[in-house]
Amino acid sequence: MNSNPTSLEVHVAGIRMKNPVMTASGTFGYGSEYADFIDLNQLGAIVVKGITSVPWSGNPMPRITETPPGMLNAIGLQNVGVDGFIEKKLPYLRNFDVPVIVNICGERLEEYLEVTEKLDAADGVAAIELNISCPNLHCGGMSFGVDPELTYELVNSVREKTALPLLVKLSPNVTDITVIARAAEAAGTDGLSVINTLLGMAIDIKTRRPMLANITGGLSGPAIKPVALRLVWQVYNAVNIPIIGMGGIMTGDDAIAFFIAGASAVAVGTANFVNPRAPLDVIDGVHTYLKQYKLDSIKELVGSLQT
Amino acid sequence: MQTSTAAFPKKFDLLTPIISNEQVAQDHYLLRCACPEIARGALPGQFIHVLISQAGVLQAASLLLRRPFTIFTVEGEQISMLYQIIGEGTEVLSHLKPGDPLRVLGPLGNTFHIPLDLHPAIIVGGGAGIASLMLLAIALRKSGVRTLGLVASMNRARLLSVAELKRIGVEMHIATDDGSVGHHGFVTEILTQILEQPHAHELSQPMIYACGPDGMLRAVTKIAQDYRIPTQLAMENRMGCAMGVCLGCVCKVRMPDGGFEYQRVCTEGPVFNAAEIVW
Ligand SMILES: Cc1cc2nc3c(=O)[nH]c(=O)nc-3n(C[C@H](O)[C@H](O)[C@H](O)COP(=O)(O)OP(=O)(O)OC[C@H]3O[C@@H](n4cnc5c(N)ncnc54)[C@H](O)[C@@H]3O)c2cc1C
Ligand SMILES: Cc1cc2nc3c(=O)[nH]c(=O)nc-3n(C[C@H](O)[C@H](O)[C@H](O)COP(=O)(O)O)c2cc1C
Numbered sequence: 001m002n003s004n005p006t007s008l009e010v011h012v013a014g015i016r017m018k019n020p021v022m023t024a025s026g027t028f029g030y031g032s033e034y035a036d037f038i039d040l041n042q043l044g045a046i047v048v049k050g051i052t053s054v055p056w057s058g059n060p061m062p063r064i065t066e067t068p069p070g071m072l073n074a075i076g077l078q079n080v081g082v083d084g085f086i087e088k089k090l091p092y093l094r095n096f097d098v099p100v101i102v103n104i105c106g107e108r109l110e111e112y113l114e115v116t117e118k119l120d121a122a123d124g125v126a127a128i129e130l131n132i133s134c135p136n137l138h139c140g141g142m143s144f145g146v147d148p149e150l151t152y153e154l155v156n157s158v159r160e161k162t163a164l165p166l167l168v169k170l171s172p173n174v175t176d177i178t179v180i181a182r183a184a185e186a187a188g189t190d191g192l193s194v195i196n197t198l199l200g201m202a203i204d205i206k207t208r209r210p211m212l213a214n215i216t217g218g219l220s221g222p223a224i225k226p227v228a229l230r231l232v233w234q235v236y237n238a239v240n241i242p243i244i245g246m247g248g249i250m251t252g253d254d255a256i257a258f259f260i261a262g263a264s265a266v267a268v269g270t271a272n273f274v275n276p277r278a279p280l281d282v283i284d285g286v287h288t289y290l291k292q293y294k295l296d297s298i299k300e301l302v303g304s305l306q307t
Numbered sequence: 308m309q310t311s312t313a314a315f316p317k318k319f320d321l322l323t324p325i326i327s328n329e330q331v332a333q334d335h336y337l338l339r340c341a342c343p344e345i346a347r348g349a350l351p352g353q354f355i356h357v358l359i360s361q362a363g364v365l366q367a368a369s370l371l372l373r374r375p376f377t378i379f380t381v382e383g384e385q386i387s388m389l390y391q392i393i394g395e396g397t398e399v400l401s402h403l404k405p406g407d408p409l410r411v412l413g414p415l416g417n418t419f420h421i422p423l424d425l426h427p428a429i430i431v432g433g434g435a436g437i438a439s440l441m442l443l444a445i446a447l448r449k450s451g452v453r454t455l456g457l458v459a460s461m462n463r464a465r466l467l468s469v470a471e472l473k474r475i476g477v478e479m480h481i482a483t484d485d486g487s488v489g490h491h492g493f494v495t496e497i498l499t500q501i502l503e504q505p506h507a508h509e510l511s512q513p514m515i516y517a518c519g520p521d522g523m524l525r526a527v528t529k530i531a532q533d534y535r536i537p538t539q540l541a542m543e544n545r546m547g548c549a550m551g552v553c554l555g556c557v558c559k560v561r562m563p564d565g566g567f568e569y570q571r572v573c574t575e576g577p578v579f580n581a582a583e584i585v586w
């Protein structure tokens with residue numbers, strides 16, 4: 001493949017991708033929703049909505065609100081459950097030549113293990129992304145991701161259950177992200193996804209009520225990009241495994257900044273809600289940048305920050 | 308809501324110049340643009356998701372998310388939307404001029420169910436809610452269905468679409484909060500009056516279609532239950548992606564087994580059976 005000077009192909013954490021641009025979990029459904037706009041074969045990878053051992057109904061409404069420039073969400077991981085996913089969603093995705101990365105979550109360790117075992121046995125899963133950073137769950141989720149020992153135990157246990165490539169999705173809502181990143185690395189994860197949403201809130205001053213029924217929610221979109229870049233850069237300097245960078249990526253140029261900070265691939269999230277072709281536009285933008293700066297591959301950019 | 312198995316039209320994201328954007332009542336504007344691909348497939352009740360930014364470009368702005376509006380009318384290749392100024396997005400929208408580019412995603416969502424032997428249709432629109440019922444009213448009148456139109460407004464200055472509805476033969480009833488025109492009070496009081504009339508038994512296969520503020524929809528649902536009239540509501544929840552992925556716009560829907568499920572207004576809706584909505 002290297003004969004093509006502007007090939008975008010990358011091999012990250014054991015996942016081979018046509019380009020380094022994937023969709024962020026929870027912002028691209030299960031793939032079929034965007035069929036009118038995107039040929040899924042053109043994506044680097046698809047990361048599907050967080051899956052749990054049984055279907056979850058999610059949080060009461062209102063669940064989202066816009067904040068400049070971004071949004072808060074408290075969806076509460078409404079999802080079809082692992083069996084529903086394997087039966088109803090995975091067969092569609094098998095029609096495409098694109099790695100499917102399944103984001104998983106749970107309230108207890110056993111739930112993560114159960115979901116992992118089922119996905120490991122299913123046909124068509126390229127990798128598992130462990131969400132230990134969902135800010136909208138009252139137990140589980142983020143409580144794993146803020147404690148290095150719990151992180152180690154969880155990642156290590158999941159690691160023993162599967163040979164599939166493993167990504168651990170880190171929370172920005174911690175004092176020192178590098179401590180959690182190192183714990184996940186030591187437990188054997190193949191890569192890290194950085195970052196999940198930042199815990200925030202918004203208030204309706206006329207009624208003095210929170211804008212979200214859950215009161216707090218996860219902030220995403222362009223508003224969080226500087227924070228995400230900083231965290232990717234800190235994690236890059238702390239570990240020796242690849243990073244999937246995300247947080248506010250709207251354009252190819254945004255993605256390039258993440259590569260320079262240390263990401264080996266990126267994920268496009270909230271941008272999908274604004275522009276149904278967002279991942280393709282990001283891929284085009286990355287391609288244009290590589291040509292303009294006469295670079296042969298993304299690798300030359302990764303962690304190339306000049307200080 | 309349970310809809311026919313007919314596939315919904317393909318979705319498009321079009322960058323198109325605004326043809327006109329004019330005030331039609333206090334705080335209310337009518338915007339028209341050419342969207343041939345959307346106009347071709349649009350069904351009553353379906354909506355568009357509009358990117359409101361100065362130049363219609365896809366980039367980060369303080370107005371990041373799009374805003375949903377029902378397709379008000381379809382004329383040839385043009386579609387229109389009737390909107391109320393609510394906050395920042397609709398305020399900015401009202402300042403856009405003919406020729407300004409707009410990014411329009413659609414057509415989205417499901418459509419109203421129109422039973423074969425419908426008689427009569429009662430449409431109830433509160434404020435800008437009537438915008439969601441216009442294409443339906445046009446379709447009903449085209450197929451000769453007797454249609455009663457009940458519209459509610461704060462006052463005469465905010466009254467919408469009455470002349471258009473009359474022109475297509477909808478029997479109009481008006482309620483205003485201040486009594487400046489029509490019934491002084493709630494539109495639901497008119498609804499009850501109609502259902503209490505001596506000839507009410509002639510309403511052989513009635514159906515109520517409603518869109519408006521939550522309070523009005525709840526009141527309509529209650530009356531519909533009392534008089535056992537099937538009712539469809541067009542829901543207008545806060546919305547994120549409108550593509551069915553963010554799960555932000557859900558409403559709580561009763562399931563046959565007695566439980567409930569959160570369903571997406573953008574995908575399973577915006578039209579729901581009133582009896583299934585858990586408020
Ligand atoms: C399927 C659908 C169809 C719609 N069709 C029409 C239409 O034809 N004409 C029309 O005038 N409006 C319609 N709406 C409502 C319209 O989308 C909102 O009024 C608009 O998004 C407000 O944007 P804004 O930026 O002006 O206000 P914002 O600044 O976003 O909001 C101002 C305030 O209004 C609240 N709000 C925001 N969105 C909504 C909403 N969807 N419903 C209730 N409250 C909201 C916010 O919470 C906030 O408190 C529709 C909504 C949906 C979901
Ligand atoms: C509506 C919504 C739902 C999300 N659901 C999930 C999820 O299920 N699992 C997960 O790991 N992250 C989830 N995320 C976080 C995103 O995957 C991503 O990490 C975050 O939004 C930052 O990227 P962005 O700014 O590009 O959106 C969700 C984000 C949003 C906005």
